[in-house]
Amino acid sequence: MRSGLRLLLAGAFAAFAAGAAPAQQRAAPPMPAGPLSSTAERIYATARPQLLQVRTLVAAAGRQSSIGSGFLVGDDGLAVTNYHVVSQYALDPATYRLEYTAADGASGELTLLAMDIANDLAVVRLDGAARPYFRFGARAAQGELPQGERLFSMGNPLDLGFTIVEGTYNARVQRSYTERILFSGAINPGMSGGPAVTADGHVAGINVAKRTDGELVSFLVPSRFAEALVTRARAGGVPAPKELRAEIARQLKDWQAALYADFNGRGFRAARLGPYEVPESAAPWFTCWARTNAEEATRQRAQANSTSCSSDTRVFVASGLNVGLILLSHSYVKSVDLNAFQFAAYLTQRSQPTSGGWSSRWYTPQQCHEDFVAPSDPSAQPALQVVWCARAYRKFDDVYDVGITVVTQDRSREALVSRLNLQGVSFENALATTRRFLDAIRWAK
């Protein structure tokens, strides 16, 4: 159904999903004059000294454990890259250190100044002689680029050497909570954090990820977020390495607060499923799929019709740890020839609480609570059997993964099995969302 988004970080890849938002569509203006190859040639000639390869090294071994790209944005040595390029260092500064290598072979240490987890950006500083640098494009910042405009993405793919790639700007990704530019060009692991520039050499976006289930489906972080982060980095001091993790935790908490304010603000809309009314999110950044078991086997002893909606809200925190997914699913199950016990056994299989992948490195074991919950309005709602499980993130305070599994208890041979999974949510938001979710399960009028 859905396949991963690959972060363009060589050495440490992570998969996550894509999503939604209103798109800008404009008429394409005329292409920049001149043969294309000469434009790329000209841009690369100017850009070459401004490009960096950002390497994360295992401090003890002095060898690289992952590589990405970056670019200079000022004569004070500030450079922009992706957060996921420097995340190993940010989470564990005692084990890793950061280094850069420029196209001319120069190299040195990098200092991490600022991070923006939500937009996957980081600002680093390199010491040494001032180098030429990139400017952010005003047209891109104001969203004035026409769809189809040629962009040139640069970086060091797979540690093979700095490259420049031509592609087209395709406006904002729809149905995504996080703002991303859809870039139709071949960007590859290792190019993460590199700039994508317009024909005049101004930065329009930062390479961040690509979809592995399509061709040339790549994503850029809009340049205005990088511009804002650079301004913040210039104003702030140099954070102590051991404070980085607390900063990540703080940003994560702020991010989920904003996400859930938006999610809860937009509310649920009721969808009909069999004799029940089930909640679906009204937020535009959900993608829903329906499924039925009708084709699964020759003869079904129970019918199951499901809808499943997942949000495109994931943020990268660490390799193997993407948080922020909201998953809502409902299955209406009706017995064909199962008796009440067999039907209960069938429901048992369909309603085991999930725990997702579990790694003791990131998560505590789950704590669960199970109960029969009375409806707040018994004339309009069925009684529910609810299993509510939560696990905490070991490294970040007040962030939890919560899974709710609900089975209606009003009929013996048909039932609704609903699930709500919240990843990286504060306890308070989880409780509030649970309450609203349970209250939205009703009988259809």
Next chain:
Amino acid sequence: MTEPQIDSAPAIWVELLSRHGDVLARHRCAGPELRIGRGYGNDVVVDDPFVAVEHLRVRRDADGRLVAQDLGSVNGTFLDRDGRRVDQLVLDGEHRLRIGHTWLRIRDAAHALPPERAAAPQRRLLPIALGLGAVVVGVEMLSVWLNDTLEPRASRYLLTPLVVTLVLVAWTAIWSVLSRIFTGQARLERNLLIAVAGTLVYSLWNEFVWFFSYAFASRALVDSGTVVFWLVLAAICILHLRSISPAHPWAKAAAVLLLGLTGIGAQTLTASEGPVGSPYQAAPRRLLPPAFRLAPLTGPDAFAAELARLKPALDRERAAEPDGAAEAEDGDD
């Protein structure tokens, strides 16, 4: 009943015993004195190369008690399992003597014996055992049927009773053979009954646990499965051992319980150290028809309050994180 007549010097019985106390041979001697040894001049001849040609003499003392006297053998004479050799001792008819590798018990013809044991009426246990066995198989098949959500297949219904029956038969056979070796009687019916009853208890308990955990929305009993399994196994073993021999009941019970507790401990330890992130992965829950719910419905507010209680537990768990030591280190510098 006749009074023992000491004056008339009643006969003396010499019994050759096995190591386990079974009587191998019994000799009646007119007395008043008798000799035991390997030589044919003795009253009782013992074919044991570790016994002297003339090993032991038994006579009556002035009070009419039987007294055994070693006749200067190399290997000596011992009382029961006592390691000290004795030259002369008064016999009470209860304790055994050992000469060489031979066990003896020497009794007066007037030796007092316990009264006749009242025989329990002979009951056929087989019908009960087979009846319970049918219940066990029935419970298993019912469970298969009630949980069958796939297309019905006869094989699923045949396999379960077959496996249960085979296990019960094998188990019963092992204990019957042991019983036959140690007591000479297989006691097949009794051993079968014990095994079947134990299996039934365990299987009913399991069904009850699932009923309970659904009816009261409680997982309090879910982890009891292992404990009950080992306790039932221990109880079965104790009953089997008792049926072989009622001797040393406490020692046997203690040994078996110790084994059972070790089993519980080992399994609990394995479970607690296993890589399970969710209690529902360790023991998936089971649903029943809504009519089986016994717990009252919880109001939304009370439910939310229950959920809020999980937070301190989770936060404690986080505080006890594996790299907590590393964090403390960070705090120091």
